[in-house]
Amino acid sequence: MSDSVAGSLAAEKNFYQEKTHKGILAWLLSTDHKRIGIMYLFSMLTFFLIAVFLGFLMRLEMLTPGETVMGAHTYNSIFTLHGVLMIFLFIIPGIPAAFGNFMLPLQIGARDVAFPRLNLLSYWFYLTGAILALLSLFTGPGPADTGWTFYAPYSLRTGTNVALAVMAAFILGFSSILTGLNFITTMHRLRAPGMSFFKMPLFCWSLYATGWIQILATPILGITLALVLMERWLGIGVFDPVKGGDPVLYQHLFWIYSHPAVYIMILPAMGILSDIIPTFARRTIFGYKAIAFSSLAIAFVGYLVWGHHMFTSGISDTSRMAFSFLTFLVAIPSAIKVFNWLATLYKGSIDVTPPFLYGISFIILFSIGGLTGLILGALATDIHVHDTYFVVAHFHYVMFGGTGFVFFAALHYWGPKMFGRMFNSKVSYIAWGFLFVGFNMLYFTMFVLGYMGMPRRYYDFLPEFHSLHVVATVGSWILIIGIIIMFVNLYRGFRYGPRATMNPWGGTTLEWKVPTPPPLENFDKIPEVKHEPYYHPRNQEERQ
Amino acid sequence: MVHQNEHQHTQHIVGYGTYIMVWLALLMLTALTVTVAGMNFKNFAIVIAILIAGLKSILVMNYFMHLKFEPPIFRTMVYITVFTLAIIIGLTFTDISFR
Amino acid sequence: MSQAAELTMEKHYDPIGSRIGMWLFLFTEFLLFGGLFLLYAIYLNKYPEEFHYGSSQLDQFVGAMNTIILLTSSLTMVLAVGALQRDRRKLSIFFLVTTFTFGAAFLINKYFEWGHKIELGIYPGSQELTQHPQGEIVFYGLYYAMTGLHGLHVIIGMVIMLFLLYFLLKKSHRALSIKSNQIQNLNGKRLLLSDETGKKLWKSQEITSEVTGMDVVVKGVFTEEQLKSSEVKLENSGLYWHLVDIIWIFLFPLFYLVSM
Numbered sequence: 001m002s003d004s005v006a007g008s009l010a011a012e013k014n015f016y017q018e019k020t021h022k023g024i025l026a027w028l029l030s031t032d033h034k035r036i037g038i039m040y041l042f043s044m045l046t047f048f049l050i051a052v053f054l055g056f057l058m059r060l061e062m063l064t065p066g067e068t069v070m071g072a073h074t075y076n077s078i079f080t081l082h083g084v085l086m087i088f089l090f091i092i093p094g095i096p097a098a099f100g101n102f103m104l105p106l107q108i109g110a111r112d113v114a115f116p117r118l119n120l121l122s123y124w125f126y127l128t129g130a131i132l133a134l135l136s137l138f139t140g141p142g143p144a145d146t147g148w149t150f151y152a153p154y155s156l157r158t159g160t161n162v163a164l165a166v167m168a169a170f171i172l173g174f175s176s177i178l179t180g181l182n183f184i185t186t187m188h189r190l191r192a193p194g195m196s197f198f199k200m201p202l203f204c205w206s207l208y209a210t211g212w213i214q215i216l217a218t219p220i221l222g223i224t225l226a227l228v229l230m231e232r233w234l235g236i237g238v239f240d241p242v243k244g245g246d247p248v249l250y251q252h253l254f255w256i257y258s259h260p261a262v263y264i265m266i267l268p269a270m271g272i273l274s275d276i277i278p279t280f281a282r283r284t285i286f287g288y289k290a291i292a293f294s295s296l297a298i299a300f301v302g303y304l305v306w307g308h309h310m311f312t313s314g315i316s317d318t319s320r321m322a323f324s325f326l327t328f329l330v331a332i333p334s335a336i337k338v339f340n341w342l343a344t345l346y347k348g349s350i351d352v353t354p355p356f357l358y359g360i361s362f363i364i365l366f367s368i369g370g371l372t373g374l375i376l377g378a379l380a381t382d383i384h385v386h387d388t389y390f391v392v393a394h395f396h397y398v399m400f401g402g403t404g405f406v407f408f409a410a411l412h413y414w415g416p417k418m419f420g421r422m423f424n425s426k427v428s429y430i431a432w433g434f435l436f437v438g439f440n441m442l443y444f445t446m447f448v449l450g451y452m453g454m455p456r457r458y459y460d461f462l463p464e465f466h467s468l469h470v471v472a473t474v475g476s477w478i479l480i481i482g483i484i485i486m487f488v489n490l491y492r493g494f495r496y497g498p499r500a501t502m503n504p505w506g507g508t509t510l511e512w513k514v515p516t517p518p519p520l521e522n523f524d525k526i527p528e529v530k531h532e533p534y535y536h537p538r539n540q541e542e543r544q
Numbered sequence: 545m546v547h548q549n550e551h552q553h554t555q556h557i558v559g560y561g562t563y564i565m566v567w568l569a570l571l572m573l574t575a576l577t578v579t580v581a582g583m584n585f586k587n588f589a590i591v592i593a594i595l596i597a598g599l600k601s602i603l604v605m606n607y608f609m610h611l612k613f614e615p616p617i618f619r620t621m622v623y624i625t626v627f628t629l630a631i632i633i634g635l636t637f638t639d640i641s642f643r
Numbered sequence: 644m645s646q647a648a649e650l651t652m653e654k655h656y657d658p659i660g661s662r663i664g665m666w667l668f669l670f671t672e673f674l675l676f677g678g679l680f681l682l683y684a685i686y687l688n689k690y691p692e693e694f695h696y697g698s699s700q701l702d703q704f705v706g707a708m709n710t711i712i713l714l715t716s717s718l719t720m721v722l723a724v725g726a727l728q729r730d731r732r733k734l735s736i737f738f739l740v741t742t743f744t745f746g747a748a749f750l751i752n753k754y755f756e757w758g759h760k761i762e763l764g765i766y767p768g769s770q771e772l773t774q775h776p777q778g779e780i781v782f783y784g785l786y787y788a789m790t791g792l793h794g795l796h797v798i799i800g801m802v803i804m805l806f807l808l809y810f811l812l813k814k815s816h817r818a819l820s821i822k823s824n825q826i827q828n829l830n831g832k833r834l835l836l837s838d839e840t841g842k843k844l845w846k847s848q849e850i851t852s853e854v855t856g857m858d859v860v861v862k863g864v865f866t867e868e869q870l871k872s873s874e875v876k877l878e879n880s881g882l883y884w885h886l887v888d889i890i891w892i893f894l895f896p897l898f899y900l901v902s903m
Contacts, residue, residue: 115661177668181671182664185663189659212624216670216674217674219671220674223679227682234767235768236768236783236784236787237777237780238784238785243773243781243784244778245784253682256632303632304631306635316639316640316641319639560722563718563721563725564718566718567714567718570714571711571714574710589900590687590897593896593901597892597896601893604888605885608721608888609882614662617663625670628674629673629674633677633680637684
């Protein structure tokens with residue numbers, strides 16, 4: 001039939017060459033999961049770079065005491081925006097929306113996600129939310145100055161443009177929900193024949209756990225933000241102490257979402273690392289099921305611990321102790337993962353490629369971030385360091401040192417598959433050196449500053465903190481140099497570099513068994529899965 | 545995959561009569577909850593009201609929403625959701641009840 | 644995998660998949676209201692007297708009426724689904740219109756109920772309400788937020804029903820379109836229509852290189868695929884409508900019955 005002829009012809013074209021519309025519309029109207037993934041990737045990287053620049057400005061202000069680059073009010077707006085952009089526009093959609101969209105159907109042997117049109121809708125919501133967030137800067141009474149948490153009652157009273165920023169977050173929530181819903185349905189319905197749940201790559205497992213958090217936690221944020229709008233516009237009084245409301249409840253509701261959201265940010269990163277490590281250790285993963293179930297366990301335990309963000313907010317002692325105790329539980333599944341990764345590396349023939357190097361940094365940085373997290377989760381010590389730079393350092397270690405570094409690892413690992421060309425490895429190693437040194441100089445110093453009592457969110461500081469602030473700011477410059485080198489190298493590589501082969505890293509999962517870049521519907525013929533995902537044949541012939 | 549084909553075209557068809565019976569049961573439970581609210585059960589009143597509402601939801605989900613006739617995964621998902629909300633409410637009350 | 648199954652995947656026609664997606668979406672709605680139920684529980688615990696008093700000021704009769712209306716609308720909705728499963732399109736439309744009417748009746752009741760309260764000056768931010776005790780302000784804040792959000796969902800459900808009515812009423816012009824590249828090898832040939840006996844009914848002119856496309860049009864039919872896809876849509880909309888009903892099942896005792 002003519003259909004099958006067209007089908008085989010299509011297989012020779014990659015998805016970039018298959019266009020339904022002309023120009024930019026070929027992207028904005030495409031329901032292809034790969035195009036949507038790439039749109040997400042570029043949008044997010046744009047916001048990431050803007051937010052990095054804002055972070056740079058903040059560090060510049062903190063270089064010297066007193067008001068230098070900006071005043072208090074501008075500083076408040078800038079850290080709010082830095083947080084909103086990084087959290088809602090980069091790191092929450094981050095890995096699932098960009099790499100998940102591109103790789104999930106490939107990894108489970110499907111032609112697309114279960115609801116391709118909803119997938120596109122989710123990107124539009126993302127774009128709308130992003131535009132609203134940016135509009136909130138330039139319209140009305142000026143950018144929000146509440147911090148990314150929008151705590152009541154200040155967020156109900158401040159004259160700044162909180163309403164628009166809140167609406168943006170609300171719409172971004174929709175986008176997140178649709179992604180999660182789509183992925184879960186995809187994994188339930190579209191796995192290739194032979195691919196049982198326990199033959200899925202671990203990245204898919206982490207997306208599955210993430211999907212459930214997106215579905216069950218995001219609506220709570222939705223209603224919380226909707227109530228903030230109702231408070232601001234109508235004055236319903238549920239968070240307003242003057243009218244009998246309880247502002248602590250705002251914090252409860254906010255963290256009921258935002259703590260699980262922390263695992264939306266970190267789980268997919270752990271999933272990617274679980275894919276990268278076996279590839280470059282050239283052996284199967286140690287403890288597949290333990291890692292798979294620990295993803296679900298983290299997702300579940302994530303719902304039990306939100307109160308540890310509120311130890312000093314005036315919640316009851318019973319509650320503080322319960323939440324402090326429960327917080328320690330998170331360490332268990334996280335440690336299970338770390339130990340299994342280490343056991344995978346043990347006696348593997350390790351190939352230290354750029355993706356591996358960026359990925360393995362996760363273990364070091366995330367361990368520091370995770371262990372200091374226990375200090376913060378312990379009630380007694382948290383009272384001392386709450387709202388100091390210690391907290392800032394902690395979450396940058398887990399979010400940037402963890403998710404951020406794995407995001408970069410994924411760019412190096414899957415980038416050649418997505419863009420069809422290779423980057424320069426040597427430059428990648430150099431960039432990594434800058435990133436790693438700069439990162440630790442910037443954020444480890446913050447641990448010390450925090451311990452000494454430097455409070456977060458202040459545009460000025462006491463003279464005794466000066467030298468450490470200088471170290472941190474210089475660290476931020478080194479870090480930014482690293483980021484610039486890395487992105488320039490990746491851009492040049494993916495634009496002009498040598499063509500990438502089908503499987504440049506010797507990966508074993510299904511995405512390495514389709515052409516580079518993949519064709520429109522991924523698989524000419526849906527593959528039949530026989531092996532576990534990280535099956536590394538012993539001899540060369542078996543490897544094809 | 546075999547599983548998928550079984551359900552490919554139509555869903556389990558339920559008789560109109562079943563629906564009407566369920567509807568009558570729902571109306572009766574509504575009458576019951578109003579009656580019980582009229583009696584003086586003090587603090588138990590809200591518990592009883594919630595229990596009756598829960599029973600009504602179970603009827604609606606099982607029959608009107610066909611949960612009873614769906615593959616088991618649907619029920620598992622419902623349990624996960626209800627359980628999550630229960631945890632959220634329960635843990636919040638560790639604060640509210642002891643303040 | 645068979646070719647039919649692959650085709651199915653390409654069209655993404657997977658009723659179970661689409662129902663899983665719908666249920667997952669309903670969970671998000673459930674938790675959206677879940678956050679409000681949590682607030683309600685906390686404030687009921689904090690201000691029991693005010694909540695009891697506030698509740699006694701609501702009209703139980705109207706609340707009960709609306710409960711019956713919504714429960715009945717759920718019945719007619721599920722009957723509409725059942726009718727379409729049995730391929731009884733017109734009956735399905737009848738039940739769908741009935742459901743829509745019940746939805747409208749619910750909203751009209753709600754309108755008068757809210758209108759009455761607003762006339763008395765009891766609405767968020769009003770001068771009158773600020774004179775009341777704090778617990779009552781919160782009670783009415785929650786009352787308007789929760790019933791308002793629920794009402795919004797009723798409206799969304801009714802809009803969805805309008806779309807469904809459109810799908811069920813629209814006759815399709817089933818067309819088979821053949822494009823130029825496939826028609827080239829028909830050059831110099833004619834098209835012929837004939838009946839069962841082989842008798843020629845109509846013959847076209849000769850196809851020349853000027854002919855770039857060919858369309859077969861059947862006017863005003865309800866195609867099988869259309870009904871099947873409407874069935875999936877109706878089922879999922881039904882699920883949504885029942886969820887709206889379930890939420891009201893909880894709202895009713897919480898707001899109207901805690902007083903007694």
